[in-house]
Amino acid sequence: MISGYFITIFITIVIYAMLAHSLNIITGHAGQISLGHAAFFGIGAYTSAMLYTEAGFPFWISVPMAAVVAGIVGALLGIPCLRVRDDFLAITTMGINFVVEAIFLYIPFFGGAMGIGGINLPKWFGREMTKPEYFVLILVVFVLLLLLDRRVGRSWIGLAWASIREDEEAAGSMGVDVVRFKVLAFILGSAIAGLAGGFYAHFLTFIMPQNFGFGQSVVILSMVVFGGIGSRWGPIVGAIILGILPEVSRPIMEYRILIYGILLLGMMRFQPGGLLGPESVLSKLFRRSVYRPGARGGSQ
Amino acid sequence: MTLLDVRALSKEFDGLRALDRVSFTSGEGEILGIIGPNGAGKTTLFNLISGIYLPSAGEMSFQGKSIHRLKPHQISRLGIGRTFQIVRPFQNLDVETNVLVAYGHRFYPSLWKSAGPFRQPEFLKEVQTLIQRAGLQSYTKHTAKNLPLGFKKRLEIARALALEPRLLLLDEPSAGLRFEESAQLMELIRQVRDQGIGVLLIEHNMQVVMDLCKRIVVLDHGAKIAEGSPKEIRSNPLVIQAYLGKET
Numbered sequence: 436m437i438s439g440y441f442i443t444i445f446i447t448i449v450i451y452a453m454l455a456h457s458l459n460i461i462t463g464h465a466g467q468i469s470l471g472h473a474a475f476f477g478i479g480a481y482t483s484a485m486l487y488t489e490a491g492f493p494f495w496i497s498v499p500m501a502a503v504v505a506g507i508v509g510a511l512l513g514i515p516c517l518r519v520r521d522d523f524l525a526i527t528t529m530g531i532n533f534v535v536e537a538i539f540l541y542i543p544f545f546g547g548a549m550g551i552g553g554i555n556l557p558k559w560f561g562r563e564m565t566k567p568e569y570f571v572l573i574l575v576v577f578v579l580l581l582l583l584d585r586r587v588g589r590s591w592i593g594l595a596w597a598s599i600r601e602d603e604e605a606a607g608s609m610g611v612d613v614v615r616f617k618v619l620a621f622i623l624g625s626a627i628a629g630l631a632g633g634f635y636a637h638f639l640t641f642i643m644p645q646n647f648g649f650g651q652s653v654v655i656l657s658m659v660v661f662g663g664i665g666s667r668w669g670p671i672v673g674a675i676i677l678g679i680l681p682e683v684s685r686p687i688m689e690y691r692i693l694i695y696g697i698l699l700l701g702m703m704r705f706q707p708g709g710l711l712g713p714e715s716v717l718s719k720l721f722r723r724s725v726y727r728p729g730a731r732g733g734s735q
Numbered sequence: 736m737t738l739l740d741v742r743a744l745s746k747e748f749d750g751l752r753a754l755d756r757v758s759f760t761s762g763e764g765e766i767l768g769i770i771g772p773n774g775a776g777k778t779t780l781f782n783l784i785s786g787i788y789l790p791s792a793g794e795m796s797f798q799g800k801s802i803h804r805l806k807p808h809q810i811s812r813l814g815i816g817r818t819f820q821i822v823r824p825f826q827n828l829d830v831e832t833n834v835l836v837a838y839g840h841r842f843y844p845s846l847w848k849s850a851g852p853f854r855q856p857e858f859l860k861e862v863q864t865l866i867q868r869a870g871l872q873s874y875t876k877h878t879a880k881n882l883p884l885g886f887k888k889r890l891e892i893a894r895a896l897a898l899e900p901r902l903l904l905l906d907e908p909s910a911g912l913r914f915e916e917s918a919q920l921m922e923l924i925r926q927v928r929d930q931g932i933g934v935l936l937i938e939h940n941m942q943v944v945m946d947l948c949k950r951i952v953v954l955d956h957g958a959k960i961a962e963g964s965p966k967e968i969r970s971n972p973l974v975i976q977a978y979l980g981k982e983t
Contacts, residue, residue: 608785610837612844
């Protein structure tokens with residue numbers, strides 16, 4: 436049996452992978468920078484926690500509601516974000532993150548600095564789920580999300596996002612309703628972040644505003660950029676590597692933000708496409724080994 | 736038949752009149768030349784017609800429908816395609832995908848339809864026809880940013896044609912091209928016209944304009960100073976003055 440410690444790390448990594456994936460929809464697919472993604476993670480976590488502890492809804496309702504509420508707030512906040520681009524969008528989304536964190540912190544209704552406790556793992560078959568079972572549950576949900584992502588990526592929606600990412604003005608002149616497709620990306624990305632928040636709250640059983648601050652947004656963005664912005668697997672690989680690093684070495688945990696910052700700078704300088712981006716060293720190696728096996732004498 | 740009707744169209748930027756009460760009409764299967772010195776307001780005019788800017792005053796209608804308050808995607812869906820003075824293909828997408836973006840104009844209005852997959856054989860076939868018309872069939876899978884300028888310009892035309900336009904706005908298609916490239920492009924524009932599509936052509940190369948257009952509108956400092964056949968334009972004193980300056 437795998438020890439509880441490893442299961443905890445696995446669950447954390449799947450939640451981070453879900454977050455990185457959701458940010459990748461907004462920033463990678465639709466090309467809209469967001470420095471406040473943890474806000475939606477937090478909105479999901481708080482929605483789920485409040486519904487569960489205050490209103491008495493079961494996990495199976497509170498977590499989907501977390502996605503719905505985060506998606507709605509994402510749409511509402513996405514609309515002002517449509518008026519700004521690039522660096523101004525980065526600052527606006529950052530501001531949203533600070534506002535959301537402050538609301539959790541200063542409004543007593545949300546438990547203030549003490550946060551919310553007493554959130555439990557879900558029940559099924561008349562008993563509480565074990566942690567390995569919970570791990571399998573969120574892994575299955577994550578795989579379903581990835582299938583959805585592939586489906587959307589191959590649809591006209593995915594193509595419209597690509598055109599907006601490439602050139603917003605040209606996209607508009609080609610019949611793409613830029614506003615509608617941007618809002619759609621914000622809704623989808625925020626809803627999935629909210630879902631991750633719901634899973635996170637029920638797993639930690641206790642949440643505080645600090646879990647959803649700007650630092651958390653930077654961590655999520657680092658994972659996306661490190662792995663390869665816009666690629667399907669890059670952000671997941673980024674989440675796995677940057678999620679495991681602090682666990683294998685305590686000093687890394689203490690200097691986490693510093694190390695992530697240095698990693699970000701390094702990636703921007705040497706591999707702006709990320710580990711799995713189309714122009715990265717790894718992708719080139721992979722392509723070479725797949726397309727020309729004979730070149731290394733490996734063919735029969 | 737009249738396609739586009741522009742009436743007293745004006746645009747101000749911070750008090751500066753970039754376009755001053757310009758009126759003209761253009762018809763089906765007609766290449767209307769738009770010429771004028773640098774800064775005359777030609778590209779501003781295109782940006783107004785395609786909805787990138789909102790006019791400060793004046794009206795525009797396309798096939799009898801008022802368009803001066805519409806957004807770019809609405810205008811393009813009505814059947815006005817355009818190219819850009821400084822080429823703007825989707826640089827990191829291949830030629831086929833570039834054209835597919837515009838081909839999708841029929842799916843974007845419905846969320847349900849836009850959730851369908853875009854790489855369908857029947858769509859690819861139609862897109863391939865457009866690519867062929869633009870003479871880019873050997874470059875279908877090439878990334879746009881790696882194409883030479885002349886091919887990028889043809890790609891922009893193929894992309895605009897995927898909108899099934901009734902009117903095409905071409906902003907300096909021959910600028911920066913070698914003679915042969917330019918000649919090929921002119922041939923493509925003629926073919927487009929022969930299909931009954933109206934063309935508005937901004938062009939600095941007078942040879943090209945005089946060759947292609949039966950009618951020309953001349954802008955200077957944002958105002959229309961002349962309109963007529965190439966012959967009339969060539970001998971118009973106001974036009975000569977705008978281009979060469981006043982004799983002293």
